[in-house]
Amino acid sequence: MLAIFPVIQLAMIDPICILNIYSFLKKRPIQMEFSAGQPSERFLYHQVVDLISDMQQKGTLRPGDRIPSLRQLAERLDISVPTVKQGYLELERLGLVEARPKSGYFLRASQARMNTPRKPRQSTRAVPVGRQEMIEQVHANVHQHNALPLAICNPVSALPPHKALARNMRRVISLANEQALGYGPLNGFLPLRRQLAFRYLDLGVQADPEQLVITNGAQEALTIALLLLAKPGDVIAVESPCYFGILELIESLGMLVYEIPICPDDGLCVDDVKRAINTQPIKACIFSTSITNPLGAMLTETNKQAIVALLESRDIGLIEDDVYGDLYFGERRGLPAQIYAKKGLVITCSSFSKTAAPSHRIGWLLSPRFAAQAARLKRALSCTSSLLNQWTLSEYMASGEYERYIRHLRDVLKINMQRMKAKVESAFPNQTRVSSPHGGAVLWLELARKADGAQLFQHALEQGISIMPGTLFSPTDKYRHCIRLSYGVPWTEEVELAIERLGRLAWEYW
């Protein structure tokens, strides 16, 4: 037993892990997270995977260590042997453990661990974006071909909630009849704004439903926020690499972009933001304040608070893009930057696109200071958003199903991320750098310097796979050798084979 859990290492690991090990040693059932309505069997084997991978990550289990036998773990966890077996098979697929005939399961001694992508140098000046044409071409190709969609970041397709949404929509139509098909209030359906306000209250943000405006996805919320804070010719600071939809928006509005590189792990550094606002005429910033796309980095709360204070001290507005905030893999959600705003200069934008259905096109903007102006702009831009979809989502939230679904989705995405990373690590050249996302649904890969993501995109399409070329994520060519892969897909053998094929293509550049 002591060989498996050396006492000396207990001090180095976190309290939950210690609790689990303690429970293990004392033959007590481990605390499991269950929620009503979720298939518990799935969670049980996920917990086995999480427990062993946590122990591996924290060094409690070392490469080559024997892990508990199926029977031992089943007894200690008070679950069935087949469930533990399912967990171990999953760990084998992830390349974390290996079964040795007549000896049991062992933590794999050699695990190819790839480095995380490098942080590029900070830009010297603001530039026009000039990526619209390329984005159009990529989109046209991705949608034309019937390719395996590793290009599109659509997390909910890993666990489609269509049945629950359809049930709620049918209920709304049968209860509200033709009322549900009308225009509805211009700033959004009040019960939905109330549900969102409750949710923000849970996160510690005192949001009033009147400070929320319902929009057509987060993209319209970002558009409104940008129109409120800046005008053509102004400089907008973004994190780099940056979601191409934001770059395209800045380009469409005739603004310039200044890129601030982020660390793959912690997101933005306060000093980099300080340097940017000291050297550039920055009018507003658009930052992902919890999980970034494409790196999956998570801004620390300390940095977030310091960045909000810094920007507010210079009267620079912060548009926070929080679409992936709920899809975190750690223990806690990142808080909205709104919570740290003292002068009302933070505008929060988010949507249901990554946690319910992008086709609903329902998002929102939260701003205690600018809500009335935002509502006016929303009316001018698109009048209102679909009442039927808003009503459906508010019922879905009120029933508690939404929260349960997100919890389940996070679990599935985390497992998919581990599977995709393990597959990339075995199929791609060792020198490849790959992100370690703290959440979201995409991996960011840095290939050989001479690799061309756009060329790889074409070659992959010819093989029936769509990927996102890195060039789209910056107005300059600094990510030409990078690609983005989405693990927001149902995990199948086809996905694994696709990654093997992509790996073979990547080898050609080394």
Ligand SMILES: Cc1ncc(COP(=O)(O)O)c(C=O)c1O
């Ligand atoms: C970081 C980020 N922000 C905003 C959006 C736009 O979201 P929506 O589909 O709700 O307009 C996306 C969509 O991919 C995104 O990745």
